[in-house]
Amino acid sequence: MxxxxxxxxxxxxxxxxxxxxxxxxxxxxxxxxxxxxxxxxxxxxxxxxxxxxxxxxxxxxxxxxxxxxxxxxxxxxxxxxxxxxxxxxxxxxxxxxxxxxxxxxxxxxxxxxxxxxxxxxxxxxxxxxxxxxxxxxxxxxxxxxxxxxxxxxxxxxxxxxxxxxxxxxxxxxxxxxxxxxxxxxxxxxxxPLLRQEVTELKPSFTTDFLLAYVTQPGLKVELQKAHQQHLMQKMDAFHADATGPDQVIDDTLTYHAIDGKRFLEFMARCKAIVTTAGFESVCEAAFLGKPVLMIPQPNHFEQACNAIDGQRAGVGVASDTFDLNKLSDFMLQYDTRLSERFRAWHAxxxxxxxxxxxxxxxxxxxxxxxxxxxxxxxxxxx
Incomplete structure (x- = not known):
């Protein structure tokens, strides 16, 4: 064909x-x-x-x-x-x-x-x-x-x-x-159609850091506010304004320049992800067994739908803000068998x-x- x-x-x-x-x-x-x-x-x-x-x-x-x-x-x-x-x-x-x-x-x-x-x-x-x-x-x-x-x-x-x-x-x-x-x-x-780089990853669950992917200027400000409210929570954030591959802000917050390969490596090791509600990224997290806080872009109807549907499917929790308390509550009820079911569906x-x-x-x-x-x-x- x-x-x-x-x-x-x-x-x-x-x-x-x-x-x-x-x-x-x-x-x-x-x-x-x-x-x-x-x-x-x-x-x-x-x-x-x-x-x-x-x-x-x-x-x-x-x-x-x-x-x-x-x-x-x-x-x-x-x-x-x-x-x-x-x-x-x-x-x-x-x-x-x-x-x-x-x-x-x-x-x-x-x-x-x-x-x-x-x-x-x-x-x-x-x-x-x-x-x-x-x-x-x-x-x-x-x-x-x-x-x-x-x-x-x-x-x-x-x-x-x-x-x-x-x-x-x-x-x-x-x-x-x-x-x-x-x-x-x-x-x-x-x-979902997932790239081979994702399906070949070996996820680990021994680390305690959150991973964030930030593209919106407003979401970066919210990230900083959330960090100030949870100073003990280690967080790595990929965003376009980072000055280098590893921009250390303080003991528990590091910014990283956008890099698709490195982001996947961090995703495989993190305990949870904060991102917009793009379908691809949420599916990648589900495949790796990582809970997601989904924050739709303003006026982006598709992402608003994705967040609701992802919450229905149990892959993450929808939020209008960078609410780490909501993510923590969701992680307590996250079904660890979801990744196995998602992988079977993907296959x-x-x-x-x-x-x-x-x-x-x-x-x-x-x-x-x-x-x-x-x-x-x-x-x-x-």
Whole structure:
């Protein structure tokens, strides 16, 4: 089977999932012939992906999300304005994606939450079947819990998610645990795709330090406040403002520059983790048996959902602040067998992903682009 990837280039999550699936396909004797990666003028293909992905990579312009520079909160209004401003170059990108698919002629296209994929299949209808993979597709599952009082953000999130998957044969929704499939949405629930570096780690449980991953400026201030309230608790924190690999603040607090490999090494040894509610990082912690304090980014509906769902699954506890007391209470009731169950669920992924791709290439008729297709085509051409 020849497989072509379409990958959202923003953040690490979808890119690492693509690397993980490429490993599965290689082990099964299939060929990943390349990846189309959505980029902007300010965001190129990340180096870690370019270095590890062994097939050709085609960068294609795709409108990105806009965050508030001060709070790092998602700004839906500015994100929408950006999308409207870039309609014409976006239309050219769709044509480029369609042409690349038809030239390369893969057996199946796998789309990792890139809007270029859904809109290309809605408007230009490539002849190659597409399968979409992302945790975000759990938004279409009836059992998926959502935060209250965020109607606007929920609708914006659902619309963006729907735009990524028009014309897909199946939606593979990555989940913390097994859930029933939802045939009406073409949705199948599958395990997380974890990078090989995580699955090869040997976790230890003999140390007493907390590990924090801080990207928001406001969360760094909260970290310092929490440290002052718990001076006896040793804590290592990775954040972008660290002045070096090991910036010692005092006897119990050390900052570290962002380093993916070192962070995983610390994760394997820590007793618990404080981080935002990104799906990938929480799954990595669950695989290693580490409790998590999940702090969603402001206005980030997806992370708010992740925190609620992660709490339901028992992998962590949700919080709006850097509340170490809440983490301590959760650790007292954390199920140490969770990691074993999570690993068993993760192991099923090899067969579930291959089965989905095999179903996609079977001749069962053309996928539908849906009612949205004609109107969007008219807007993009105008």
């Amino acid at each position: 020849r497989v072509l990837f379409l990958v959202q280039g923003e953040g690490r999550g979808h890119l690492t999932q693509a690397l993980s699936l490429a490993q599965i396909l290689h082990m099964a004797g299939h060929e990943v012939i390349g990846a189309i990666v959505g980029v902007t003028a300010e965001r190129s293909v990340p180096a870690f992906f370019a270095e590890k992905f062994t097939a050709p990579i085609l960068p294609v312009f795709s409108p990105g999300l806009v965050y508030n520079a001060g709070t790092n909160a998602l700004d839906p209004f500015k994100t929408t304005l950006l999308a409207l401003k870039t309609m014409k170059p976006f239309w050219r990108s769709l044509q480029q994606v369609r042409d690349h698919i038809e030239t390369e002629r893969p057996d199946v296209v796998v789309n990792f939450y890139e809007m270029l994929g859904g809109m290309t299949y809605a408007l230009l209808r490539p002849s190659v079947p597409m399968v979409c993979i992302a945790h975000q597709y759990m938004a279409f599952h009836p059992n998926f819990q959502r935060p209250k009082g965020q109607w606007f953000y929920e609708q914006a999130f659902k619309l963006n998610t729907r735009l990524t998957c028009f014309g897909a044969k199946e939606l593979l929704a990555l989940s913390f645990d097994a859930q029933a499939d939802e045939p009406r949405e073409r949705l199948r629930v599958v395990p 099923r992924g090899y067969f579930l992903f291959l089965a989905a791709l095999n179903r996609a290439v079977m001749p069962t008729g053309k996928p539908s682009g849906g009612f949205f297709r004609p109107r969007v085509r008219h807007l993009l051409r105008s």
